[in-house]
Amino acid sequence: MRLSRFFLPILKENPKEAEIVSHRLMLRAGMIRQEAAGIYAWLPLGFRVLKKIEQIVREEQDRSGAIEVLMPTLQLADLWRESGRYDAYGPEMLRIADRHKRELLYGPTNEEMITEIFRAYVKSYKNLPLNLYHIQWKFRDEQRPRFGVMRGREFLMKDAYSFDLNEGAARVAYNKMFVAYLRTFARMGLKAIPMRAETGPIGGDLSHEFIVLAETGESGVFINRDVLDLPVPGEDVDYDGDLTPIIKQWTSVYAATEDVHDAARFEREVPADKRVNTRGIEVGQIFYFGTKYSEPMKALVAGPDGVDVPIHGGSYGVGVSRLLGAIIEACHDDAGIKWPEAVAPFRVSILNLKQGDAAVDAACEKLYAELTAKGVDVLYDDTDQRAGAKFAAADLIGIPWQIMIGPKGLADGKVEIKRRSDGARETMSPADAVARLVG
Amino acid sequence: MRLSRFFLPILKENPKEAEIVSHRLMLRAGMIRQEAAGIYAWLPLGFRVLKKIEQIVREEQDRSGAIEVLMPTLQLADLWRESGRYDAYGPEMLRIADRHKRELLYGPTNEEMITEIFRAYVKSYKNLPLNLYHIQWKFRDEQRPRFGVMRGREFLMKDAYSFDLNEGAARVAYNKMFVAYLRTFARMGLKAIPMRAETGPIGGDLSHEFIVLAETGESGVFINRDVLDLPVPGEDVDYDGDLTPIIKQWTSVYAATEDVHDAARFEREVPADKRVNTRGIEVGQIFYFGTKYSEPMKALVAGPDGVDVPIHGGSYGVGVSRLLGAIIEACHDDAGIKWPEAVAPFRVSILNLKQGDAAVDAACEKLYAELTAKGVDVLYDDTDQRAGAKFAAADLIGIPWQIMIGPKGLADGKVEIKRRSDGARETMSPADAVARLVG
Numbered sequence: 001m002r003l004s005r006f007f008l009p010i011l012k013e014n015p016k017e018a019e020i021v022s023h024r025l026m027l028r029a030g031m032i033r034q035e036a037a038g039i040y041a042w043l044p045l046g047f048r049v050l051k052k053i054e055q056i057v058r059e060e061q062d063r064s065g066a067i068e069v070l071m072p073t074l075q076l077a078d079l080w081r082e083s084g085r086y087d088a089y090g091p092e093m094l095r096i097a098d099r100h101k102r103e104l105l106y107g108p109t110n111e112e113m114i115t116e117i118f119r120a121y122v123k124s125y126k127n128l129p130l131n132l133y134h135i136q137w138k139f140r141d142e143q144r145p146r147f148g149v150m151r152g153r154e155f156l157m158k159d160a161y162s163f164d165l166n167e168g169a170a171r172v173a174y175n176k177m178f179v180a181y182l183r184t185f186a187r188m189g190l191k192a193i194p195m196r197a198e199t200g201p202i203g204g205d206l207s208h209e210f211i212v213l214a215e216t217g218e219s220g221v222f223i224n225r226d227v228l229d230l231p232v233p234g235e236d237v238d239y240d241g242d243l244t245p246i247i248k249q250w251t252s253v254y255a256a257t258e259d260v261h262d263a264a265r266f267e268r269e270v271p272a273d274k275r276v277n278t279r280g281i282e283v284g285q286i287f288y289f290g291t292k293y294s295e296p297m298k299a300l301v302a303g304p305d306g307v308d309v310p311i312h313g314g315s316y317g318v319g320v321s322r323l324l325g326a327i328i329e330a331c332h333d334d335a336g337i338k339w340p341e342a343v344a345p346f347r348v349s350i351l352n353l354k355q356g357d358a359a360v361d362a363a364c365e366k367l368y369a370e371l372t373a374k375g376v377d378v379l380y381d382d383t384d385q386r387a388g389a390k391f392a393a394a395d396l397i398g399i400p401w402q403i404m405i406g407p408k409g410l411a412d413g414k415v416e417i418k419r420r421s422d423g424a425r426e427t428m429s430p431a432d433a434v435a436r437l438v439g
Numbered sequence: 440m441r442l443s444r445f446f447l448p449i450l451k452e453n454p455k456e457a458e459i460v461s462h463r464l465m466l467r468a469g470m471i472r473q474e475a476a477g478i479y480a481w482l483p484l485g486f487r488v489l490k491k492i493e494q495i496v497r498e499e500q501d502r503s504g505a506i507e508v509l510m511p512t513l514q515l516a517d518l519w520r521e522s523g524r525y526d527a528y529g530p531e532m533l534r535i536a537d538r539h540k541r542e543l544l545y546g547p548t549n550e551e552m553i554t555e556i557f558r559a560y561v562k563s564y565k566n567l568p569l570n571l572y573h574i575q576w577k578f579r580d581e582q583r584p585r586f587g588v589m590r591g592r593e594f595l596m597k598d599a600y601s602f603d604l605n606e607g608a609a610r611v612a613y614n615k616m617f618v619a620y621l622r623t624f625a626r627m628g629l630k631a632i633p634m635r636a637e638t639g640p641i642g643g644d645l646s647h648e649f650i651v652l653a654e655t656g657e658s659g660v661f662i663n664r665d666v667l668d669l670p671v672p673g674e675d676v677d678y679d680g681d682l683t684p685i686i687k688q689w690t691s692v693y694a695a696t697e698d699v700h701d702a703a704r705f706e707r708e709v710p711a712d713k714r715v716n717t718r719g720i721e722v723g724q725i726f727y728f729g730t731k732y733s734e735p736m737k738a739l740v741a742g743p744d745g746v747d748v749p750i751h752g753g754s755y756g757v758g759v760s761r762l763l764g765a766i767i768e769a770c771h772d773d774a775g776i777k778w779p780e781a782v783a784p785f786r787v788s789i790l791n792l793k794q795g796d797a798a799v800d801a802a803c804e805k806l807y808a809e810l811t812a813k814g815v816d817v818l819y820d821d822t823d824q825r826a827g828a829k830f831a832a833a834d835l836i837g838i839p840w841q842i843m844i845g846p847k848g849l850a851d852g853k854v855e856i857k858r859r860s861d862g863a864r865e866t867m868s869p870a871d872a873v874a875r876l877v878g
Binding site for chain 2: 042091
């Protein structure tokens with residue numbers, strides 16, 4: 001992509017409304033624009049990252065055997081009356097009447113709707129296990145939206161719903177999502193720690209939050225430092241096999257949010273030099289809630305004995321749009337964002353340090369063509385900004401690799417490569433730069 | 440994908456509420472489920488087709504130089520007051536109040552919001568041309584939703600918005616979208632004919648609808664049969680070059696909806712044996728509306744002379760979810776859907792005609808593994824249904840290629856391949872089947 005044809009409205013000033021660094025950097029880097037309180041438009045740079053994150057979430061859901069669907073944003077109020085949550089949900093639910101005065105709502109989550117779909121079609125245990133997920137915009141009418149996409153009102157969530165014959169099978173489904181989440185966040189370059197959690201309005205008695213450590217996080221956490229070094233399952237993990245050793249390994253090391261923190265156990269189990277008390281950002285949460293929805297909503301299947309029983313369910317959320325904020329909170333410096341490669345909007349940016357110089361232009365064009373032909377996502381800064389402004393913009397938007405091409409280096413047949421994560425620089429020929437940055 | 444692990448709830452009965460064939464087939468093939476009037480959930484098979492269509496639309500928008508963003512579904516009412524459309528839009532607009540009694544609406548289209556984004560950042564003609572698009576759910580509160588996804592209330596639309604300094608430049612932008620639309624629909628296996636159209640509530644004085652011919656279409660059309668044979672631009676079309684010869688070629692042959700039909704001209708210009716009067720389904724519409732939004736909303740840029748002028752705009756819609764219905768209307772027979780390959784939910788389905796027979800199971804597994812390894816999207820019917828039910832289901836869901844494997848053929852080292860589009864059958868070795876179906 002040529003920057004001259006892209007739409008990257010970088011702000012020179014720090015926006016006053018931004019209280020945390022990720023919100024400030026997303027506004028400054030031209031990733032989002034607020035259209036109403038807690039409601040954002042995704043500008044091209046932000047949109048590209050959102051899609052990268054969404055795709056990683058999708059691939060890991062698919063790998064675990066979950067099947068993708070897409071439920072609508074609007075739901076019938078009557079559906080929520082069946083579960084009893086229409087009255088229980090409170091002012092965070094956006095309630096709507098259509099032209100015929102029919103009561104709708106903008107879905108904050110989809111337990112009811114997916115249960116309605118399930119019960120319409122599935123009648124026998126033979127069609128289980130089943131895990132259906134979707135990635136769709138949700139709305140929660142927060143009293144005080146803040147922190148940009150970290151606590152928006154309209155937000156993108158992946159939510160999966162498992163259906164099983166009994167608690168044992170439902171725990172197998174829960175464990176699959178547990179492992180899928182470990183992999184999902186690790187692929188994005190995050191250390192997200194699963195922590196035992198309260199279940200809140202979703203219900204049930206078993207839940208884990210996945211929390212990224214960050215000083216600016218919304219909740220206090222207590223962990224044993226060892227949890228940071230636990231291995232994440234590889235892509236060859238066998239989801240049909242026994243996952244309990246992985247779950248045991250991850251749940252036996254102390255990690256808890258302040259809501260459920262057990263100070264006595266913490267001091268008893270964790271050596272003093274391994275105790276960490278910091279803050280964290282929740283990026284996902286998984287729930288096992290048994291028959292909380294299937295009983296009132298009559299989602300029954302015939303078991304092997306022919307008797308109808310309510311299914312045992314769980315739900316599993318990932319905050320897709322919120323993850324952009326979480327990743328930036330974890331990956332930035334004073335100059336801007338440092339995208340992990342897997343979610344970067346582009347892998348390489350080419351900075352033409354003397355636009356209009358025939359030799360430099362030609363070298364940039366050649367490099368751009370070669371990298372693009374090899375499938376590398378490149379942002380080519382072909383604008384007539386001065387070099388200093390290009391350096392600053394490239395650091396701000398955080399593309400993992402910068403290739404700087406100017407007349408002086410080029411006279412020696414060299415370009416400079418800078419790695420954004422640590423600022424390491426190297427000088428090499430354009431051909432070596434291509435070889436280095438492919439793949 | 441193994442069918443035993445997929446979620447494909449096929450209906451045996453014809454649903455009574457479906458008035459047209461595409462609606463009936465989408466319900467029967469387990470592609471969609473109605474959650475409220477005109478509001479559908481996309482089940483796995485339907486979701487896969489929706490994503491294929493969305494991706495073709497995206498690729499052709501990108502190829503033409505348009506840049507993807509994503510605007511939220513909810514918008515502030517005040518934004519629409521600026522253009523005057525808040526009062527003008529009528530009961531099709533879903534109006535919402537949030538917990539703080541702030542007036543919102545569920546966007547039926549995005550001219551106002553994109554103009555707000557544009558004016559916030561772009562101040563000079565030097566940043567033009569610019570064409571921003573998004574693919575997002577919209578809501579129009581139809582008085583009487585019907586025909587399934589063809590006239591739903593919550594629907595997926597691609598809408599692009601171009602910004603140019605003057606009418607001449609805006610017409611260049613319009614022509615790019617015209618060509619992109621020719622390519623988009625052709626890639627989906629559709630003949631979509633551009634026809635001069637009225638502009639309606641979007642405004643302006645230049646518009647074309649892209650219409651797929653189908654007996655069940657909502658509008659009558661009159662065309663010169665020659666328009667069906669016009670060449671569609673290839674993927675090497677130069678969007679930076681002069682596109683007017685392509686536009687002239689497509690607009691000089693008579694094609695008009697009944698709204699703007701000129702009977703005298705039709706009879707004067709079109710030889711009697713080339714006159715076709717049939718019906719059609721609108722799948723896209725493009726508009727040039729000049730300064731209709733930029734003037735009231737003060738979207739101004741400084742021209743080369745330094746004077747601020749309102750930009751000239753156009754908007755360009757594709758009915759992404761509606762396209763599923765349109766494609767099925769154009770591609771089906773009595774047995775079910777016949778997906779064009781480019782949008783098929785899977786390319787190949789393997790029918791195991793004797794599940795449980797060790798040799799047949801092994802041959803199916805081998806074929807499934809080989810095709811999957813070569814990147815072919817396969818649905819493997821490994822259920823214990825009888826062969827007749829598998830044949831019927833495969834025809835209903837319309838995968839382009841069926842491979843049938845049974846004990847009798849296998850004893851001779853043969854499998855049977857059936858092409859869904861014309862029912863042509865061939866017998867060959869499994870290795871030849873793989874070779875035939877890869878790529």
